[in-house]
Amino acid sequence: MKKTIRRVGAIVLSAFILTCSTVDTTASEKRSYSYNYDYWGDVQDSPDLYSVCKVLTSSDFGLDKPLRSPQGLYVNGESVFICDSGNNRIIELKRTSRESLELVKIIDSVKGDIDKKEFSGPTDIAISEDGNIFIADKGNARILKVDSDYNFISQYLKPVDNTLDPSIPFAPNKIVVDTAERVYCIATGINKGLIKYETDGSFSGFVGATPASFDFTTYIWKKFATQEQLAKMVAFVPTEYDNIYMDYEGFIYACTGSVSIDDLKAGKADAVRKLNLLGNDILVENGVYYKDAFPVYGDLYMGDGGGYKGASYFSDVTCFDNDIYVCLDKNRGRLFSYDDQGNMVFCCGGNGNMDGYFRKPVGIDHMGYDLFVLDELDCSITIFTQTDFGALVFKAMDLFDEGEYEASQAAWEDIIKDNGNYDLAYIGIGRAHLRQKDYKTAMEYFELKYDDENYSKAYRQYRKIWVEENIVAIVIVLLLLFLVPMGIGRYKSIKREFDTADIFKVQK
Numbered sequence: 001m002k003k004t005i006r007r008v009g010a011i012v013l014s015a016f017i018l019t020c021s022t023v024d025t026t027a028s029e030k031r032s033y034s035y036n037y038d039y040w041g042d043v044q045d046s047p048d049l050y051s052v053c054k055v056l057t058s059s060d061f062g063l064d065k066p067l068r069s070p071q072g073l074y075v076n077g078e079s080v081f082i083c084d085s086g087n088n089r090i091i092e093l094k095r096t097s098r099e100s101l102e103l104v105k106i107i108d109s110v111k112g113d114i115d116k117k118e119f120s121g122p123t124d125i126a127i128s129e130d131g132n133i134f135i136a137d138k139g140n141a142r143i144l145k146v147d148s149d150y151n152f153i154s155q156y157l158k159p160v161d162n163t164l165d166p167s168i169p170f171a172p173n174k175i176v177v178d179t180a181e182r183v184y185c186i187a188t189g190i191n192k193g194l195i196k197y198e199t200d201g202s203f204s205g206f207v208g209a210t211p212a213s214f215d216f217t218t219y220i221w222k223k224f225a226t227q228e229q230l231a232k233m234v235a236f237v238p239t240e241y242d243n244i245y246m247d248y249e250g251f252i253y254a255c256t257g258s259v260s261i262d263d264l265k266a267g268k269a270d271a272v273r274k275l276n277l278l279g280n281d282i283l284v285e286n287g288v289y290y291k292d293a294f295p296v297y298g299d300l301y302m303g304d305g306g307g308y309k310g311a312s313y314f315s316d317v318t319c320f321d322n323d324i325y326v327c328l329d330k331n332r333g334r335l336f337s338y339d340d341q342g343n344m345v346f347c348c349g350g351n352g353n354m355d356g357y358f359r360k361p362v363g364i365d366h367m368g369y370d371l372f373v374l375d376e377l378d379c380s381i382t383i384f385t386q387t388d389f390g391a392l393v394f395k396a397m398d399l400f401d402e403g404e405y406e407a408s409q410a411a412w413e414d415i416i417k418d419n420g421n422y423d424l425a426y427i428g429i430g431r432a433h434l435r436q437k438d439y440k441t442a443m444e445y446f447e448l449k450y451d452d453e454n455y456s457k458a459y460r461q462y463r464k465i466w467v468e469e470n471i472v473a474i475v476i477v478l479l480l481l482f483l484v485p486m487g488i489g490r491y492k493s494i495k496r497e498f499d500t501a502d503i504f505k506v507q508k
Contacts (some may be wrong), residue, residue, distance in 0.1 A: 033356060034348040036422065039450045041300055044421045049346040049390030050335075050371060052355040053383040054099035061093060061103050067379035072124040072136070072174075073316075073363030075372060079104070080365075080381070082374065083122045083136075090122055090135070095367065099383060112152030116140050126177040134177050136185070141170040143185060143197075156183060159195055159203035176246040184244065184252060191240040193279065194254070207279030208254060210239045210270065239269065243363075247319040251276060255327060257313030264297045264311055271297035271314050272327055285342035286453060298329050298336050299347075307351060308332055316364045318371075322398055326364060326371065333358035335371070335384075339397065343424050346390070356382065369394060389418055396428055405432045423449045434458050439465065 034046045058066035068086025075081075080101055082091040089108035093101040109117040120139025127133050132153065135144040143156035158170030171188040172195075178184075183197040184207070193209030245253045252275040263269035274283035285296050298312025308331065315330035323340035334349040350357045363374035369391075371384040386394065396411035409432035415425040430445030431454065439462035446455035467474065 034346050036344055036346060036424075037300060038421065038423055046346060046422060047389040047419050048348065048387050049337075049393060050348060050384040051387050053370070053385040055355050055380055055382050056101055057378070057380045061091065061101060063091070063103065063106070067091075069376055070374055070379060071362060071376065072122070073365050073372060073374040073381070074125045074127070075365040075367050076127045078367070080367075080372060081125050082381070083124060085121045085123055085138075088119045088121060088139070090119070090125060098385070101381070107150055110144060110146050110150050110152045112146075114152045114155070123172075124174045126175050126183075128177045128181045129179050130181065132181065134175055134183060136172040136175045138171050138173060138188075141172075143172050143175060143183060145201075154201050156185075156197050156201055159197075161203070163192065164190065174241075174243050176244050176252060178246060178250050184246075186241045186244060186254075189240075194241070194244065194252070194275075208252070208273065208275040208281075209279070210241075210256065210273070211268075242314065243316040245317050245319060245365075247323075247325075248321050251282070253317045253319055253325055255314035255317045257311075257315060257330065259311070261302050261311050264295065267295075271312065272317060272325075283342070284340060287338070287342040287344060296327075296338055296342050298327065298334070299332065312336065315362050318364050318366050320366060320369065322394065322401060324394070324397065326366070328361050328364040328373065330361055333361055335364070335373070339424070343427070345393065345424065353378075356384075358382070389415070392418075393424075396425075400428065400432060400435075403435075405435045408432050409436075427451050427454065430454060430458070434461075437461070 034048045034050075035043050036046050038044050065087065067082065067084050070082050071085040072083030073081070074083075078095050080093040080095065082093070084091050087108075089106055091106055092104040094104050096102045108119055110119075111117070119135070119137050121137075122135055123138045124136040125133065131148045133146050133148065133150065135146070137144050141158065145153045145155065147153060156172075158164075168189045172185050173188050174186040176184050181199050185195040185197070187195055191209070193206040196204050196207050198204050239256050239258050241254045242256050242258070243254070247253065254273045254275060255271060257271070259269035259271065264271065270281065270283070272283060273281040276282050283296065287296070298314065302311045304310075310331060312327075312329040312334070313331035314327045314336075316328040317325055319325040324337060324345055326335055326337045328335060329349075332349075333351040334347055336347050337345040339345055348356070351359065353359070358373065358375045359377040360375060361373050362376045365372050369386055373382045373384070374380075375382070392411055392415055396408050396415060399405075399408035399411060409429055412425045412428040412432065415422055416429075419425070426445050426449045430442045430449075430451065433439070433442035433445065434454065434457065439458045442458040443455055443462060446452075446458060
């Protein structure tokens with residue numbers, strides 16, 4: 001009998017363990033590909049805003065030899081350019097359908113009167129509004145300007161500047177071109193900011209250098225150190241940028257991963273900067289997080305483990321026409337997207353060999369709202385397209401920017417139905433009510449997600465309207481508070497005079 005009971009107990013226990021393991025497996029399979037952070041900094045799973053449409057490799061492009069260590073990706077209209085640095089060439093592709101790119105031409109040299117016609121390790125390309133093509137020919141220490149048929153026009157060489165070390169070779173790495181065909185360049189080994197060339201090709205200076213961070217104790221120590229000690233110390237110098245992108249308004253997004261965790265958390269360094277024409281950083285970081293600005297530097301948790309080490313390393317950035325920008329994390333293989341206020345819109349991706357994961361992502365660009373990511377090790381391009389949820393989020397933002405506040409509010413309400421933990425939706429509804437002058441309701445939504453700044457804006461307007469509507473009652477109350485005590489005091493004074501007066505005394 002006891003053996004039977006033990007056998008039944010063992011069967012029940014085994015069934016329970018099997019059931020638990022089945023539940024855990026199912027839960028892990030349902031874990032979202034995308035996530036976000038809430039006000040408290042906790043990770044919240046989110047419906048995917050983007051999904052993998054297609055992963056394309058050299059065989060899909062019909063190349064005569066496979067890609068080798070590609071370093072640059074550039075999208076212009078329906079065309080996609082890959083800087084196939086390892087093969088000293090540029091690949092031009094054209095998007096022929098939602099998930100296919102067709103080879104147009106392979107360019108490995110320029111035409112015209114120039115000594116070195118062949119490329120040597122090209123790393124980036126940019127096209128001006130006039131159709132002229134600019135190529136960062138890193139191995140040949142030059143930036144080439146050619147026409148649409150790759151006929152040579154001019155070249156940009158190492159800038160002549162007394163502050164530059166003449167022994168450092170000129171290695172242009174990344175470039176952007178504005179509407180006037182001024183060129184902004186990141187050169188390896190030059191950390192003074194972006195190198196700026198005017199329309200005629202002349203060097204006009206450096207712009208947008210990152211502020212140098214330093215420890216105050218070390219700074220004091222350097223004042224009293226010897227030359228030998230100074231030589232062994234770390235110099236306080238600006239950080240070199242990794243990549244740049246120029247948006248539709250001419251602002252330059254510059255990203256860097258060569259910053260320490262301590263500097264990021266202390267706000268002494270920026271992973272992303274938005275530079276105006278003067279080189280000043282105008283990036284807004286008002287995202288709600290821990291009663292402070294949400295940091296625009298990728299993952300909040302930077303501990304070592306799982307193959308990851310250190311902070312997110314932004315290797316590239318791109319920006320849509322609605323001012324939502326996406327940063328590419330080379331360290332963890334992720335995409336971090338932020339809106340124009342610094343709120344995180346979504347995060348997705350990771351390191352791995354599955355679709356949507358990367359081994360060494362080095363380039364990102366967009367075509368419409370579709371994203372293209374270049375992987376250096378896999379030599380592939382991953383095309384991301386919006387999901388229904390992602391399209392709804394972007395629609396809500398676009399409607400707000402267009403002044404369609406009621407429609408934007410309705411879209412955000414639909415988003416909450418799909419994801420009740422999406423903080424940006426509550427803030428979006430609050431902003432829509434704020435623009436519709438429904439300040440009380442706006443305050444309620446901002447309070448839900450601890451958005452102190454927007455709550456203060458709504459509260460100021462709500463207080464102003466309340467005062468205007470109740471000004472008569474306020475004045476009456478103030479008068480009563482002033483006149484009643486004064487009247488009572490006057491009455492008591494008169495009564496006291498009567499009580500103390502000797503009215504029955506007769507003067508002699």
